[in-house]
Amino acid sequence: MSTDRAPVHVSVLPAETLTLLDPQAGQTWIDCTVGGGGHTRLLAERIGPTGRVIGLDQDPTMLELARSRLAGLPVELVHANFDQLGEVLTARGLDRVDGVLADLGFSSDQLGEKARGLSFREDGPLDMRLDPTAGATAADMVNTMSEAGLADTFWEFGEERHSRRVAKRIVERRAHQPFTTTADFANVVRSCVPRSGSIDPATRVFQALRIAVNDELGALDRLLAMLPRVVKVGGAAGIISFHSLEDRRVKQAFREPTVWQQVTKKPVEAGDEETARNPRARSAKLRVARRVGNR
Numbered sequence: 001m002s003t004d005r006a007p008v009h010v011s012v013l014p015a016e017t018l019t020l021l022d023p024q025a026g027q028t029w030i031d032c033t034v035g036g037g038g039h040t041r042l043l044a045e046r047i048g049p050t051g052r053v054i055g056l057d058q059d060p061t062m063l064e065l066a067r068s069r070l071a072g073l074p075v076e077l078v079h080a081n082f083d084q085l086g087e088v089l090t091a092r093g094l095d096r097v098d099g100v101l102a103d104l105g106f107s108s109d110q111l112g113e114k115a116r117g118l119s120f121r122e123d124g125p126l127d128m129r130l131d132p133t134a135g136a137t138a139a140d141m142v143n144t145m146s147e148a149g150l151a152d153t154f155w156e157f158g159e160e161r162h163s164r165r166v167a168k169r170i171v172e173r174r175a176h177q178p179f180t181t182t183a184d185f186a187n188v189v190r191s192c193v194p195r196s197g198s199i200d201p202a203t204r205v206f207q208a209l210r211i212a213v214n215d216e217l218g219a220l221d222r223l224l225a226m227l228p229r230v231v232k233v234g235g236a237a238g239i240i241s242f243h244s245l246e247d248r249r250v251k252q253a254f255r256e257p258t259v260w261q262q263v264t265k266k267p268v269e270a271g272d273e274e275t276a277r278n279p280r281a282r283s284a285k286l287r288v289a290r291r292v293g294n295r
Helices: 014-021 038-047 060-070 082-091 138-144 147-158 163-174 182-190 203-214 216-230 244-254 272-277 279-283
Strands: 028-031 052-057 075-079 097-103 231-241 260-262 285-291
Touching: 014 038, 014 097, 014 231, 014 285, 028 038, 028 082, 038 052, 038 060, 038 097, 052 060, 052 082, 060 075, 082 097, 082 216, 097 216, 138 163, 138 203, 147 163, 147 203, 163 182, 182 203, 203 216, 216 231, 216 244, 231 244, 244 260, 244 285, 272 279
Parallel strands: 028 052, 028 097, 052 075, 097 231
Antiparallel strands: 231 285, 260 285
């Protein structure tokens, strides 16, 4: 992806996020998912020149894309996944911070880059890695994983009812022609899954594969377990999720009364005006909690 342009991604729930997190001048905050830098900029403008925002992203290209948007603000950008938050803070001599924000959706800039292979709408390499510098690709996974493993992945991470049929067909096809492109893979999936309404039959399998390739739920579990150790008492944590597998985990973690006071009893969702302007916001759910306890 070229970085000589501004990000096209539009951050979801910007006003609600800022109001509920309530960052103050001089504080130190973590944006776990910089993306195009929209939320990072909002935090940095609120905490002012005496504050500090450390912005993480597992995709170095996104960090470069956001850099110009954040120029002149008290922001340090770090190439790291959010489950490395503890290590990032330790390396900077920090024990705890005033707040943490994580937007778990991937960026429109990433989705629009064919080489990522995140979308089945345009043909591209079957990659799907959010960090293109590390890990196995989606092609590696679908061409080597067992039939049972594929079926379990599609069911667990995509809730695909036809997971076993899809897995069987993948294994049959790859025996004589390995998968290399998103269009080819999507067409094979479509041949196994009946269409239901306007949703493309490949949607759930693509979601499941992307989650598995990037260990998204594992990373979220590690972040949620880490938050009580890194957020100061009185500090806040906010997480924006985009599907039920993520939201259930966040909801459960923030229900621990000895650690968190829930600021949002129910997830905050975008209103009609925002969804009309930014359709991606339709599935966004924001949960915020404030750290309680003695430590």
